[in-house]
Amino acid sequence: MQFAYNDEQQMLHDSAVRFGSDEWNAADRLKRLAEVGEGAARRWAQMAELGWLMLPIAEDDGGLGGGPVEVMAIVEGVGRHLMTDAYVSHCVLPAALIAGGGGHCAALLEQIGAGEVRIAAALVEEQGFDVAVISTRAVADGDTFRLTGAKAHVEDGADADWYLVSARTSGVSGEREGVSLFLVPRGADGLTVQRFRSVDSHRHCNLDLIDVAGIPVGAIGEAAYRIEAALDRAIVAHLAEAVGSMEAAVAATLDYVRTRQQFGTPIGSFQVVQHKVVDMSIACEEARALTMVATSQLASGGDASSLIAAAKVRVAQCGIAVAQQAVQLHGGVGTSEELIVSHHLRRQMMLDLAHGDRDHHKARFAELTR
């Protein structure tokens, strides 16, 4: 039983924290957010150079073969410094979705690792977060398939070069059988990308597909398992991001209550303030312990689905509560754009929505533990 990172994982973690404090210094945050395209491209190239983008790719596919724990070590730093670079959406998730997918996939994995391509996953539709509840249809057309339908909430999809689109090759919405996965290039005929920004400065999109050519990934009709397994990887990575962010928000709050003077004394000397900070730190501990156990269980290859669903619920609850209290204890200034705690709150709220919110995963947990 070992909770600490090993040396190699610790190095990854330190590297991510260092990168974050260089590139995402809280004082320069608004400037960073303003330089969308250029800054993002420069940082992505740096991440490739650091080897982060090769990390979650299997060694057989030319990557470094890092597991969920190695990814956690990086993503904690992403959360701590609120990097908007979509490491989870453009690297961890697509790498898991296309691994062993045949055809184009090997070449694309190599390109992901080199930072040459960004792939976003279009897995859900208007009806909600269940990967089986999809109506987009794919019809065979010679070697390819023709996709028609609409995908919603493509995480970090606004600037992607390719989309991994789930579509039905048989059956009806709600059935796990008949779900297939396809690669669609950004400029494909019949594809409309509706881009939008969320309040945490992540850039997402919806997709409209009318008779769009798609390249199949993996076995036709059997992608639900592949998608769920990949989403588990993405979700536990997001948990680590939330934990990193929560801990940073608590640290900022502790600094603030120790120095902010009111009534002639630091506000941290007031018991009512102390107990709130204590509750924040307990929430951090809950979220961290649960994230570590879920990540470790996923890494060991055991059935982690109910644990991951539970962790998704609880980490979101703890994360949002912590960030809300961080804003509260900073007082008026906590609501300002200038202070980092307001950014932590916005990211926590959006992380809850990524790949299924609290209600969705609570219901899923209840089903899995029936």
Added chain:
Amino acid sequence: MNLDLAPEDREFQQEVRDFFANSIPEEWKKTVRAGLRLSPENLVAYQRRLADRGWGAPTWPKEYGGTGWSPQQLHIFWSEASAADAPAQFHQGLELIGPIIFTYGSQVQKDFYLPRIISGEDWWCQGYSEPGAGSDLAALRTRAARDGDDYVVNGHKMWTSYAHVADRMFILARTSTEGRRQQGISLMLVDMDTPGIRISPIHTLDEKHHTNEVFLDDVRIPAANVVGEEGMGWNYGKVLLDRERMVAAATAMFLPQTLRAVREAATRRRTAQGSLIDKPEFKARLAQIEIEAMAVQAMVLRLLADAASGADSGPRGSMVKLRWSELTQQATALWVEALGPKAQHFAALDDESVLPDDMPFALKGALYARVTTIYGGSSEIQRNIIARRALGL
């Protein structure tokens, strides 16, 4: 980071599982799941069975008759005990005074008292709180005056749980009024048969007799029964701070027992729309508590990993105590809710058969649970401790 069980841990797990298999009488289970203590006779019988197996003191080092188990083994033992609906061992001898005796006691005290704790021969109670000294324990006023080879003790102890059952009591008494309040307090071991001790029950809201007032009038305690040095009693409590994380961990491991009871009660409960367990609102509320219980279990694992690696776990013991106590309150309350109107059937006026399944255990459990956020350092005190020790506020 690696939480997998090693092969030798798997073997141990099987050994413990075999020990517990079908060993817990059906009539114990409802009491256990309600977080209530079994009758003293049953708890002593359970302690004897563990002692016969060599497992009487799971958290003690081998040299004092303990198992010397690693934190990983303790986790396995408690998990299996919890899954089998086994009760938690009574802790006042095993976890409170035992470790103080083996850390600070004389050789004579160790040789005499420790084996009797493990065998279940001695039941200990804790004489700490007083009417004017609860959370502020250093305000205690019980006096111990030296008289030859004895101390003569006078005072009034409150909330002395199981004093009515106990063979022995450990007390904190003031041997000096000089210096800081924490100085001049001594820790003494008292035989409950000593003349001058009077026990008066405190009736509590759950109508179960757990706790008492204890009056000490000119009680003569041999000076040899002082643990460690006179006037140093306050400091000896510190050994418990480190061990409390184990008590908190062990207690929290038993939370799933209550949740199983909630699930079963909700499955049995018929409503106009079918079984209660299938109603979405109820499902969501049960899932919420189960999820939070999983978070506490994860915290326990991390706490034990700290203990295994010799790391300071900082405030995590207090955190587990806080979260566990809140959850045991919520879980027992949900159990009562799952019973619906049947929760009114608290006591039969004529024929016992009027009482439905789970009653009165569920309701007693829910009421008893109110004390869990008060005893052993109230939630408010725990938050003060975390703020001061961990956050430096």
